[in-house]
Amino acid sequence: MRLIDDEPPAAADAVVIGAGVVGAACARELAAEGLSVCVLERLAPAAGTSSSGEGNLLVSDKLPGPELTLAQHSLRLWARFAEEAGGGGSAGPRFGFEFEAKGGLVVADSPESLAGLAGVMAGQRAAGVEVTEVDADRLRDIEPLLASDLAGGAYYPQDCQVQPMLAVRALLAGAVRHGARVVGGAEVLGAVRESDGALRVHTSRGTVRTSRVVVAAGVASPEVARRLGGRAPVLPRRGHIVVTEPLPPVIRHKVYEAGYVSDVGSDDGTLLCSSVIEGTVSGPVLLGSTRELVGFDRRMSTQAVAAICRRAARLFPFLSEVRAIRAYLGLRPASPDHLPIIGADPDVPGLWHATGHEGAGVGLALGTADLLRALIVGAAPPVDPAPFAPSRPGLRATADDPAAREATAGDSAVDGTIADPAAGDAAGDPTDREHADA
Numbered sequence: 001m002r003l004i005d006d007e008p009p010a011a012a013d014a015v016v017i018g019a020g021v022v023g024a025a026c027a028r029e030l031a032a033e034g035l036s037v038c039v040l041e042r043l044a045p046a047a048g049t050s051s052s053g054e055g056n057l058l059v060s061d062k063l064p065g066p067e068l069t070l071a072q073h074s075l076r077l078w079a080r081f082a083e084e085a086g087g088g089g090s091a092g093p094r095f096g097f098e099f100e101a102k103g104g105l106v107v108a109d110s111p112e113s114l115a116g117l118a119g120v121m122a123g124q125r126a127a128g129v130e131v132t133e134v135d136a137d138r139l140r141d142i143e144p145l146l147a148s149d150l151a152g153g154a155y156y157p158q159d160c161q162v163q164p165m166l167a168v169r170a171l172l173a174g175a176v177r178h179g180a181r182v183v184g185g186a187e188v189l190g191a192v193r194e195s196d197g198a199l200r201v202h203t204s205r206g207t208v209r210t211s212r213v214v215v216a217a218g219v220a221s222p223e224v225a226r227r228l229g230g231r232a233p234v235l236p237r238r239g240h241i242v243v244t245e246p247l248p249p250v251i252r253h254k255v256y257e258a259g260y261v262s263d264v265g266s267d268d269g270t271l272l273c274s275s276v277i278e279g280t281v282s283g284p285v286l287l288g289s290t291r292e293l294v295g296f297d298r299r300m301s302t303q304a305v306a307a308i309c310r311r312a313a314r315l316f317p318f319l320s321e322v323r324a325i326r327a328y329l330g331l332r333p334a335s336p337d338h339l340p341i342i343g344a345d346p347d348v349p350g351l352w353h354a355t356g357h358e359g360a361g362v363g364l365a366l367g368t369a370d371l372l373r374a375l376i377v378g379a380a381p382p383v384d385p386a387p388f389a390p391s392r393p394g395l396r397a398t399a400d401d402p403a404a405r406e407a408t409a410g411d412s413a414v415d416g417t418i419a420d421p422a423a424g425d426a427a428g429d430p431t432d433r434e435h436a437d438a
């Protein structure tokens with residue numbers, strides 16, 4: 001099956017900008033609905049943040065509310081998709097993506113942290129999350145190599161994991177099977193509105209005419225939306241991961257410390273680190289993760305790497321004897337209120353958004369795609385769309401809005417209207433182009 005084309009078709013019912021996990025999921029969903037779909041990717045599939053994460057599909061790290069509801073819906077769709085794609089594991093079929101329903105173990109290293117976790121569990125349980133309290137002396141029945149002095153924890157059997165790059169490939173393959181075209185090396189430069197209201201999208205590889213454009217460009221979404229006359233207030237939130245040498249399957253679940261949940265929802269821009277640890281099908285253990293607001297700075301931080309290793313050895317002391325073989329980082333696409341941006345642009349007819357998923361884009365991708373499909377075709381939405389609407393008050397620009405400042409930093413190309421594709425050259429984040437190698 002040919003996955004990547006060199007040039008766009010003359011026309012498509014829908015154009016999806018970005019072949020990360022969110023764009024790939026949207027393309028598959030819209031193509032399955034019967035729309036002709038063209039995916040435009042300036043580099044290659046999963047060249048953006050989708051190659052820099054861990055691939056957890058979590059309910060455990062979400063507090064009751066719209067994001068948890070979307071995650072629960074999304075998780076059901078991932079399980080169904082894994083079945084359709086033939087299950088996970090290296091022995092799986094060509095487009096398997098290592099789907100593992102491995103469960104998550106959240107551990108607390110102090111009585112205070114355990115008390116906080118108990119409160120989180122109670123709320124999640126009421127929202128339909130399966131969770132069991134684990135006493136301190138039972139933690140090592142679940143993960144035998146955990147430190148012996150932890151205060152207790154919680155086990156979440158619904159948490160799952162995928163290999164995100166393989167998942168992107170499987171989703172794109174699904175889209176192509178339904179007739180979608182995926183064009184690599186095609187940077188979207190802008191669009192012009194034609195006399196009948198259709199949009200002609202201009203790329204570095206030619207043009208495509210359409211009536212619907214979906215911005216799924218991750219941390220480049222502000223720039224891409226701006227080239228199309230819209231607005232997507234997304235900021236990069238940097239995160240590091242450390243990878244160990246391959247080990248036998250000694251860590252069986254996703255294990256993370258209770259403080260991770262508050263780090264996820266925090267607005268603190270300085271370096272935050274809470275331990276997130278998991279084995280992989282191929283052997284290396286992934287140690288995460290940090291969060292910090294440092295713009296598009298993609299330089300490796302030794303401080304971040306050291307903090308991750310220190311925290312990981314606190315939970316699993318044997319890791320202090322294990323070699324780290326590499327580290328990598330990525331930029332989470334974060335919205336100002338930590339909720340993804342899904343739905344119609346309030347100002348530009350035909351422009352749609354599926355972006356801003358921060359540290360949960362893999363987990364939320366299929367639910368996002370399902371919601372977007374329903375909104376585009378006018379079907380009943382699977383979850384309440386209001387909290388994710390691009391027009392919601394939490395996304396409104398203000399004079400001192402950091403997202404708006406970041407989005408317009410270095411502006412030089414387009415004036416914010418769908419008009420002049422020639423003007424929309426390479427403004428925005430120059431370092432994005434280097435990321436293909438990361």
Ligand SMILES: Cc1cc2nc3c(=O)[nH]c(=O)nc-3n(C[C@H](O)[C@H](O)[C@H](O)COP(=O)(O)OP(=O)(O)OC[C@H]3O[C@@H](n4cnc5c(N)ncnc54)[C@H](O)[C@@H]3O)c2cc1C
Pocket residue numbers: 017018019020021022023024040041042043044045046047048049050051052053054055056057186187188189216217218219220221224238239240241288289329330331332333354355356357358359360361362363364
């Ligand atoms: C350290 C770390 C750990 C993480 N762990 C997890 C996890 O365990 N679980 C989870 O769910 N999430 C995790 N995430 C978050 C997750 O990786 C992201 O939310 C997700 O990958 C975002 O996907 P996306 O498709 O929106 O963006 P991207 O993957 O960045 O895709 C956007 C695409 O748009 C393309 N593009 C940009 N501009 C243009 C243009 N002008 N024209 C054409 N194409 C363009 C880019 O090249 C890119 O391929 C993690 C992230 C990090 C950094």
